[in-house]
Structure formats: structure tokens, C-alpha cells
Amino acid sequence: MKKLVLSTCALAVLLTGCAGMTETQKxxxxxxxxxxxxxxxxxxxxGGNRQAIAGGAALGAxxxxxxxxxxxxxxxxxxxxMEQATQGTGIAVSQTANNELxxxxxxxxxxxxxxxxxxxxxxxxxxxxxxxxxNNANAEVKIIGHTDSTGTDAINNPLSVExxxxxxxxxxSRGVRSNAFNIDGRGSREPVADNSTDAGRAQNRRVEIFVxxxxxxx
Numbered sequence: 349m350k351k352l353v354l355s356t357c358a359l360a361v362l363l364t365g366c367a368g369m370t371e372t373q374k375x376x377x378x379x380x381x382x383x384x385x386x387x388x389x390x391x392x393x394x395g396g397n398r399q400a401i402a403g404g405a406a407l408g409a410x411x412x413x414x415x416x417x418x419x420x421x422x423x424x425x426x427x428x429x430m431e432q433a434t435q436g437t438g439i440a441v442s443q444t445a446n447n448e449l450x451x452x453x454x455x456x457x458x459x460x461x462x463x464x465x466x467x468x469x470x471x472x473x474x475x476x477x478x479x480x481x482x483n484n485a486n487a488e489v490k491i492i493g494h495t496d497s498t499g500t501d502a503i504n505n506p507l508s509v510e511x512x513x514x515x516x517x518x519x520x521s522r523g524v525r526s527n528a529f530n531i532d533g534r535g536s537r538e539p540v541a542d543n544s545t546d547a548g549r550a551q552n553r554r555v556e557i558f559v560x561x562x563x564x565x566x
Contacts, residue, residue: 417447417560426480426559433476437469448490448560451477455553464510466518474515478522481559490530490558491515496549497536508533511555 427449430441440452451473455461458470466474481487493508493515512531520526541548 416562418563419443419447420561422480422484423447423449423559423561426484429480430473430477433473437473439473444558446560448558450559451557453555453557455550458555459511459514459553461553462507464507464514466514471518474518475522477557478519478524481519481524481528482522484559484561486562486564487528488530488560488562489516489519489524489528490532490560492531492556492558493533494538494552494554494556495536496552497539497543498549501535504535505533508535515555515557 423443427441427443430449430451434441434451437457438454439457440450442450442452444450453470453473457473458467459465460467481489491512493511493513495504495508497504509531510533512533516529516531520529536543536552539548539552540554541551543549543552
């Protein structure tokens with residue numbers, strides 16, 4: 349038991365310390381170690397034999413590697429609701445590999461060029477989105493703003509943060525708890541399309557919302 353847990357945790361520490369890894373990869377490694385520890389403990393408590401402990405550690409590592417998020421029926425229902433609410437808007441709704449609900453909102457559905465004020469069509473989507481968030485006490489919401497490459501970093505970086513903040517503030521005004529949010533702005537550093545065309549720049553001016561559900565504590 350001790351050897352298994354120590355080996356798994358050592359591997360997680362090694363992974364999270366490797367140079368050149370992204371923050372997501374580091375988080376995944378840490379989560380795998382924590383998940384393996386929890387899983388091994390469960391296996392020990394429920395079975396006690398080596399096979400049960402090893403199986404629990406493996407399952408725990410798999411769950412932990414996903415960042416500790418659950419894809420519950422509540423999350424699946426919210427995904428379906430948002431798919432219906434965003435039909436025809438250009439907003440993409442998906443489940444990430446990290447078991448987060450992701451909304452990718454392009455500029456024509458969210459903000460005017462150079463602005464951080466939420467447009468009416470986006471507000472209607474956020475109204476529906478807020479309903480699901482209010483009903484999920486374990487939800488963690490990350491909002492990331494992006495711009496195209498037009499203009500300087502001195503303009504784009506704060507604008508991307510302002511767009512994320514506007515989205516957060518609107519959701520809070522609709523009753524979502526304020527401590528659920530984490531926002532960031534990436535400026536023009538993470539394009540998803542070619543900035544040399546109008547269509548590409550429109551895709552790059554966007555806001556991304558990620559929702560993850562943590563397991564209940566206690």
C-alpha cells in the first residue's frame with residue numbers, strides 16, 4: 349500500500365515539475381497523484397487486498413487527471429439547455445477533455461469591436477446560462493477574453509480582461525455567486541484563426557467560458 353501510494357505521488361510530483369509543461373499538464377499531473385491517493389485509500393477501506401487497492405488507485409488517478417471535475421447529469425442537462433439557447437448565434441457549446449462545459453462566444457455574438465459592453469443577443473444567452481449556474485453550488489467558472497491582433501498589447505490586453513469582467517459582472521447581476529468566478533485576458537496571444545483576414549479576426553475577438561463541477565466536499 350505505502351509503496352503504491354508513494355510511487356504514484358512521486359510520479360505526479362515529477363510530472364508537475366517537468367520543464368516545458370503547460371499549466372494544464374501540471375494540473376493534470378497533480379490531480380492524478382491526488383486522485384490516486386484517494387482511490388487507493390478507498391480501495392484499502394473497501395477491499396484491503398492488493399488488487400482492490402491498485403484498482404482504486406488507477407480509477408482515482410484517471411479521475412484526478414481530469415482536474416477533479418465531474419460530468420454530472422446536471423452538467424449534461426446544462427449543456428443541452430445551452431445548445432438550445434445558442435442555436436443560430438454562432439456560439440459553440442462543448443464538453444472539454446477536462447470535463448468542463450465550454451462556451452466559445454465570437455465577437456459578432458458578444459461585443460462590438462473595441463468594446464466591452466455586452467450586446468443584447470449575448471445577454472439573452474447569459475440569462476439562460478445564469479439559471480444553470482445558480483442551481484449548481486459546486487460550479488467553478490473561468491472566463492477568458494481574447495482580441496485580434498489589431499492594435500497594440502497596451503490596448504488589447506486590458507480590453508480582453510474587460511470583456512471577461514463584463515461577462516462575469518453580468519452573471520453576478522443575475523444571481524450567480526461572485527466567488528464562483530476566475531477571469532483572465534489573453535489579448536491577441538491565443539488566436540484560433542488567421543489574423544490577416546476580416547473573418548479570421550472576427551473569430552479571434554471572442555470570450556470563452558468554462559464551467560467545471562467539483563465533487564461535493566465532506
